[in-house]
Amino acid sequence: MAAGDIPETDTPLFLATKFGCVEIAEEILKRYPQAVEHIDDKGRNILHIAIKFRRLSIFYHVTKGEVPVKRLVRKVDNEGNSILHAVGMKLKDDMPEKLRGPALELRDEMLWFERVKLITPAHFLEHRNDTKLTAKQFFSKENKELRTSATEWLKRTSEGCTVVAVLIATVAFAAAYTVPGGPNSQTGTPVLVNKPFFAIFTVTDVLSLSFALTSVVIFLSIVSSPFRLEDFKESLPNKLMFGFTFLFLSVSMMMFAFGSTVLLMIQKRESWTKVILYALSFLPVGIFALSYFPLYISLAETYKYLLKKLKGVIPWKLFSKVLSIPTYLFCCCCRNLCTNSLELPRSQPT
Incomplete structure (x- = not known):
């Protein structure tokens, strides 16, 4: 800002x-x-400013109070905007650019709306400003362009990941029928079936195929999603994260399968040319995983706020008491069993 x-x-x-x-x-x-009681020339208080400029630390510091906050959350500016309307007033041109997609930016905006909504009085949720818009309608209007960009970005990302997942599934499916060492010409069973690395190759190849197909289903569900505004807060980021998780697991299992194949071929003293060819074929998939790993880390940040929210809802003390009941019963049973086993048999009368 100048x-x-x-x-x-x-x-x-x-x-x-x-x-x-x-x-x-x-x-x-x-x-x-x-x-905190100061009001600027536009009728805004400190909460309006902290929310508009996305200053999370100052927002939490101000909301720790009790009596002043009750007055601050009820304040509207000269245009009739409440603090919940201020969520849609982000200065997009002044915000620092971050290396992540527009869907994650919209997710952060939805989380901001959720934070402010928690401290907003119930009768202010339907409060309308001078343009006759509620806070939710004003937020949807101001983020319409970001929502369009987020929808296109999610579709492109999901379609690209679907292609990669299908490629991995194709390679894993083909590898199941072209096992290392080849089949026995007489019995048809694999030559290296008794080798320990052959079992590792089989398990990891099957897991790679399963994880790849699972990620394909998840990414296709994203493409066919209606892309409602509420979906960008939890549903779509969760689907994208699960899709990336299964895709990375598929890549990892393929890596283990490739390593097992290399070790089996070395034991059989095959040509190193085949080993190099296998390594070069796996290189593009590894580059893809490394390039999308920062995006996966950004998606994981969603759960920090959700976990904090979950900790405040679950009654952990009551939960620990409930868990202590079966533990106590189990200990009593064990003590009775130990006492009966150590008790000496009484002598029979002659």
Whole structure:
């Protein structure tokens, strides 16, 4: 943001929030707690600013309070926008670009909407601003272009991954009928069937085929999805992550199968030319896995927020008490069995 775009009425707290100076903002709130009550010339408070500029640390720091927060969450600006409307006011041109797809950006926006919705009073969920839009309608309108880009990106990614998964499944299926060492000319059984690495090759090849076909089904379900706005929060990222997981597992199993084949061929003293050819055929698949691994890590970040949310919902104390009941019964049974086994038999009367 340019210096000329900042209103002169901004306080140091608002400036620190806009530019992401978390330490300065927290120190101001620590020394001057009444600073959270300030309103700028557009009628926005600190929560409006923190949400608009996506300052998560400052947002959590402000919402830790009790009495001030009850007033802050009910504040609307001069245009009738609540703090939930502020989720759709992200300055797209000023946000730093990240190396991830638009679907993940839309997922983060949906998570922001969910965070703010948790602290928004129930009667403000249907509050309409001056343009007669609720917060959800305003969010959908402002992210319409991002949703279109996310839909196209998901389709392209899923179609590309489907092609790779089908290729892996084809290779794994063909490898099951062209086993290393070849079949016996008289019995038809594989020559190296008694070798230990042959069993590893068989198991990993079957797993590679199964994982590849599973990933194909998942990616096809993404392509045929209706791509509703709510699907970008959990459903579509989960499907994409599971698809990548099975695809990476398929690649890994193919790697083990390839390694077993190499070891079997070396034991049989075959030509090293075949080993090099197998390695070169596996190289494109390995490059694909490495290129998409950062995207897989970005997808895994979705579960950090979901796990925190799950910890607050599940009554862990009650759950631990319920689990302790069968453990206690099991210990009592074991103690009784040990006591009966150690008890000496009584002498019979003569």
